[in-house]
Each structure stands twice: as C-alpha cells, then as structure tokens.
Amino acid sequence: MRQLDRDDVTRRDVLKTTGAGGLVVLGSTAGCLESSDGSGDGGSDGGSGDGGSGDGGSETTDSSGDGGSMQDTYTIGMVNSLTGSLAPYGERNERGLQLALADINDVGIGSNGAEFAVVQEDSESVNQSGVNAARKLVTQDGVPLLIGAVGSGVSIAIYDSVVSGTDVVQISQNSTSPELTNKPGLMRMSPSGSAKGQALANLVGQDHDTVAVTWINNDYGTGLSDVFADSFEGDVAYNTPHDQDQSSYRGILSEMAATDATAWVMITYANEFTIMVNEAYDQGYHEQVEYYGAESTVADAITENTEPGSMESMTGITESAPVDQESYQNFASTFEDEFGSAPSVWSAYAYDAVTVAAIATEAADEFTGAALQEVVRDVTRPEGEAVYTFEDAKAILEDGGGPSDVNYEGVSGPVDLDENGDPPGFYQVYEVNDHTYEFGDFITG
Missing domain, CATH: 3.40.50.2300 (Response regulator)
Structure with missing residues (x-):
C-alpha cells in the first residue's frame, strides 16, 4: 500500500500519482494524493465483518457526529479490473476515480475538511481474485463501504461471499447484468441490462x-x-x-x-x-x-x-x-484537460460511485457500514434538492439538511437508486x- 506526502501537491500532480493496489488519497492544495474464498474466515458472512464497524483504517481524532466521526481521513475500498479481460474498462474507472477524489478533497469531509481516500485492489477480471481482493479490503483494511466491481460476475461473487450478512455497503461501478436486480443489497451506478x-x-x-x-x-x-x-x-x-x-x-x-x-x-x-x-x-x-x-x-x-x-x-x-447535461459537459472538459481524451460513460459511473460514497459519508451519523446503509440511497432520491457536485450536497447538509434533502444527479445521469439498488439508464x-x-x-x- 502507498500513501503520498500531503504537502504542496497540485491537482495535476495528484492526478498522475494514483496507482493500483495502493491507498489513494487525493487533494488539490492541502491534500494528497476495467471467482471465491481465500481466507478461511469466509462463508456468506464475509469473515469478521470489520467493515461494518471499523473506521476504514483512519486515525480518529474525535467523535462528534459531524459528517460521521471527526477523522483525519475517511477510507473506503474499490475492487477494479486493473488486469485481465476487463482492464480497458478498469483504466476508465481509475480516471473517473481520480477526478472524483480531486473534487471531493477540494472541499473535504466534515467541518475539519478531512481527506477522502480509496484503497484500490485488482480483481484481475475474475471472480476468485475479486473475492480475495474484497475480503482483504473488508477484513484487513476495515472499510465500511466497498465500490466493486466492473464485471457482473465478480460483483455478485463479492456480494455473496464477502458482503452479504454484514453491514458493509457495496456499490458496483460498472456491472450491468439483470441478475444484480435480484440482490437488493448490491447497488450499482450503471443501469440494468x-x-x-x-x-x-x-x-x-x-x-x-x-x-x-x-x-x-x-x-x-x-x-x-x-x-x-x-x-x-x-x-x-x-x-x-x-x-x-x-x-x-x-x-x-x-x-x-x-x-x-x-x-x-x-x-x-x-x-x-x-x-x-x-x-x-x-x-x-x-x-x-x-x-x-x-x-x-x-x-x-x-x-x-x-x-x-x-x-x-x-x-x-x-x-x-446524458451528453447535453451541463454536469457531464463539465466532467468531460476536465477529463480531456487531464487525460487528453474524451471520457466514456464508464469513467462517469466510477466518478459517481465515489461521489455518492462521499456524500453518504458526509450525511451519516458515523463512519460505519450500518450508518452508511441508512443514508446511501436517500442522497440519490428525487425527493431532495437536485445537486450535481459533492460541494453542493455538503452545503445542504451543513445548512441543517438531512440525507433525504439531497438528490445527487450524477455526471452519468440521474442516480435515483431504487429498492433493488438500480438506477435509471x-x-x-x-x-x-x-x-x-x-x-x-x-x-x-
């Protein structure tokens, strides 16, 4: 795992440093910067369930209930396809991840502007490696929220072997199989196929x-x-x-x-x-x-x-x-400035998955899986005020609003997670x- 020095890092420098299998902590000035069980403590309960009650490996400085517990860093996990058949899509994911973290950490979590970080692990585009990666994130790194995965089979295997029966929140960034609809606890940013x-x-x-x-x-x-x-x-x-x-x-x-x-x-x-x-x-x-x-x-x-x-x-x-939507156009412009090419919707889905996780962290009473489960759908629902950035969502929450007062409209389109964890498409x-x-x-x- 790798964590960079937090001093004097520019946004462009930040976007060049995100790597595979390491701790990614992104900021612009004060921050930094595309199969089954392996650990013997598995079964359907995913082992120890540390992700349901842990603090994501972050150093806790206070427990004030402001944007969750007051911490220096809030760390979640991501299982991505960095190698294997889905690696081209994993690369798109990683770029969306980088841009999301840069935008989130321009603002910071909670009143102390804490860092939002992601530990990323490689699924190798197959179920077994994906499950092993997820188990490592949940049981060793103690993340309460897990983004993963790209392939539908990998996402389902992670849910069945690691997440189901725990409080850990799982949001797939890219999986489209209709089979995910049958697992309401497994949310996703990309629509059902x-x-x-x-x-x-x-x-x-x-x-x-x-x-x-x-x-x-x-x-x-x-x-x-x-x-x-x-x-x-x-x-x-x-x-x-x-x-x-x-x-x-x-x-x-x-x-x-x-x-x-x-x-x-x-x-x-x-x-x-x-x-x-x-x-x-x-x-x-x-x-x-x-x-x-x-x-x-x-x-x-x-x-x-x-x-x-x-x-x-x-x-x-x-x-x-929705290419005519202003928020997507802003995302596309930033993407092209940073990476020299136009984004795909898969980068946008990854961006939205990370942003929804950050908004839920801001909205939750504490940084645990159980608390995040309570709010993660609410911050995407149309009953709230439409917002297009983490900064705007945070402003509503800091002004006394609750999770249901926020309706995050993603750069990939309306998120609006329904009872099955599916968005429209x-x-x-x-x-x-x-x-x-x-x-x-x-x-x-």
Whole structure:
C-alpha cells in the first residue's frame, strides 16, 4: 500500500500519482494524493465483518457526529479490473476515480475538511481474485463501504461471499447484468441490462429474421443473452456460451457459420471479442453476416488490435451519459484537460460511485457500514434538492439538511437508486465505420 506526502501537491500532480493496489488519497492544495474464498474466515458472512464497524483504517481524532466521526481521513475500498479481460474498462474507472477524489478533497469531509481516500485492489477480471481482493479490503483494511466491481460476475461473487450478512455497503461501478436486480443489497451506478437487451433485440430484428448468439459464460453474459433471446421476435438459430480467456474461438465461430443466421450477436469482453473478430476475418465470415454487440465490445483496444474492415458496420447498444447535461459537459472538459481524451460513460459511473460514497459519508451519523446503509440511497432520491457536485450536497447538509434533502444527479445521469439498488439508464446506438466507433440515437431505459 502507498500513501503520498500531503504537502504542496497540485491537482495535476495528484492526478498522475494514483496507482493500483495502493491507498489513494487525493487533494488539490492541502491534500494528497476495467471467482471465491481465500481466507478461511469466509462463508456468506464475509469473515469478521470489520467493515461494518471499523473506521476504514483512519486515525480518529474525535467523535462528534459531524459528517460521521471527526477523522483525519475517511477510507473506503474499490475492487477494479486493473488486469485481465476487463482492464480497458478498469483504466476508465481509475480516471473517473481520480477526478472524483480531486473534487471531493477540494472541499473535504466534515467541518475539519478531512481527506477522502480509496484503497484500490485488482480483481484481475475474475471472480476468485475479486473475492480475495474484497475480503482483504473488508477484513484487513476495515472499510465500511466497498465500490466493486466492473464485471457482473465478480460483483455478485463479492456480494455473496464477502458482503452479504454484514453491514458493509457495496456499490458496483460498472456491472450491468439483470441478475444484480435480484440482490437488493448490491447497488450499482450503471443501469440494468434488461432495457439494453430488449433494445438490442429490437435493433437486430429491424433487418434480420434469424440470429446466432454467443455469450460469455458468466453472470453478465447469461443475464443479457436471456433478455435478448426472450425479446427477439425472429429465430435464434444458435445460442451458446463461450469461456473467458481462451486463445481461440474458431469452434464457436464455425458453429455459428453453419447456421442460416444473417446476424451474429457477440455478448463478450474486449479481449475475447478481439480474438473472435480476427479469427472471423481470417475465415471471411465478416463478408457473410453482420455483427452486433453491447457495451463490452466498445473499446479502443479492439480497433487497435484488429484489421481495418474486419468489423465494418458492426452495430450495437451501449450505456451512455446524458451528453447535453451541463454536469457531464463539465466532467468531460476536465477529463480531456487531464487525460487528453474524451471520457466514456464508464469513467462517469466510477466518478459517481465515489461521489455518492462521499456524500453518504458526509450525511451519516458515523463512519460505519450500518450508518452508511441508512443514508446511501436517500442522497440519490428525487425527493431532495437536485445537486450535481459533492460541494453542493455538503452545503445542504451543513445548512441543517438531512440525507433525504439531497438528490445527487450524477455526471452519468440521474442516480435515483431504487429498492433493488438500480438506477435509471441512458443507452445509445453505435456503429463501426472506417474502423471507428460512431454514436447515434439515444434510448432511455
């Protein structure tokens, strides 16, 4: 774990220092700066449950009930995909995390302006490593709130093995599987894939009567493919899973080609899709069918590692931010200034997950999982006054308002966590032209 010196750190310096697997503490002037059990104390109660009552490893100086206990630092955890199939999305997460912490620590938590910090651990994009990372954060670091994860299967495994039965709060930054809706204690910033699966089925059905589907064999793939198959009005001639992290998918592609499907839907991750595209291109399949996908087949790493023309006119549905919203435009401008590229909605989801955690910390009576559970949904609900920054939310709370007086409208759109922990969502149609992703119509789900 790594913690930097807190003196004389500029915002730009701060944004360059966030690393994997370390303690991230961000500030602008006075602060600093994309499977199952491993510890023997597991089971469904997640071990010791320290996250439910601990102080996140922070030094407590007073217990005044102002923004939680008066502490020098409030530390939460994040399980992110820093390596593995979802690493391209983990990198986007990390950038959103950095910007959120910079904005939060420009203001600080509580009347003493305490630091807000994140201990980040790598899921390696697989369930087992994700569970081990979460258990380390909860039982060793004692975090009361856990952001995680990117992959839906990883998020569900963390909830089932580490969080369920404890007071620890879990907010997934990126998971979209409809399966998460069945676990109300597992909240998320990205919307359920149910609306996306229906929209994808309608999109494919506009031009095709017969489709072949392959989906990655985990909770993400299962959930989205089930919705698609139930919603598609034509013939699903092939509907078969594929395993993650394989060196070749020629067998799957050959079976899809043997059908009379004129459209192929590939519900998978960036690494797997890259292999499929290259192997299909070698076999000339790209000239025989049209490709369709979802959000996990949108990544620069895909176009960088495939041949021009190999997925021309591919079409799909992806989550989107409300790009006309002022708060998103401000976020995008700052993102481009700091990182030299436009953000994706996945960076915005990570930003919002961290910001909601900070607002809940400000609003709670104390910095424990139980206290955070009481307020984390309330600070996102439409009954409160709409705010778009941590600073504005804090102003309401300092002026005597309670959690229900705050309605955080995220840079990714309205958060409004419902009884299942799901937010509403925005989706957008994309297409690949000249080996470049182009984005078109919006869909509200």
